[in-house]
Amino acid sequence: MLCPACGHPESKVVDSRPADDGAAIRRRRECLSCGHRFTTYERRGENPVIVIKSDGSSEAFDRQKLMRGLLSACAKRPVTPHQMESLINGIENDLSASPRGEIRSKDLGDMVMARLAPLDDVAYIRFMSVYKDFQSVEEFAEALNDIS
Ligand SMILES: [Zn+2]
Incomplete structure (x- = not known):
């Protein structure tokens, strides 16, 4: 998931919630490099489950x-x-x-x-x-x- 602002590959998940009747997941992400926040819609099944580490990265x-x-x-x-x-x-x-x-x-x-x-x-x-x-x-x- 590249940051749309700077292209950095790592972001942390700030918030996740089901979207489209649970068929997709809406995620707020924050770039670990520049702090830019962006929203992704990830379809269930296509994307693996995200593991949140203790430092907040995923x-x-x-x-x-x-x-x-x-x-x-x-x-x-x-x-x-x-x-x-x-x-x-x-x-x-x-x-x-x-x-x-x-x-x-x-x-x-x-x-x-x-x-x-x-x-x-x-x-x-x-x-x-x-x-x-x-x-x-x-x-x-x-x-x-x-x-x-
Ligand atoms: Zn960035």
Whole structure:
């Protein structure tokens, strides 16, 4: 989504709302380079769900990226590629039902962890340690206790 004012490729989503009876999503965006605000209409189905990162920037949901994360979390663990594929398919299904067409990266991480937990404890912990911002060792230990 290039900025119409300066051509910068990155913008953050300021506001999203369904348009045209939910067939499209109207987004207010702000250019990360020049601050210009503009409106886009994005048709559902044509555009992937947007992942909003904690710093406010956004990126398209990328199943390859998620798969890479899962592969490293599940390295040498008894989780099959097929299980990872179905995990990602389940998440894509849930995301496509999102009326605003967007999800916070933290919530996406939580969705992955909820599905990973029943598959393998070690993969779950590895994934969590990457996706959660632990403030202290104690917090991390607490999180470990929660699942044991
Ligand atoms: Zn700009």
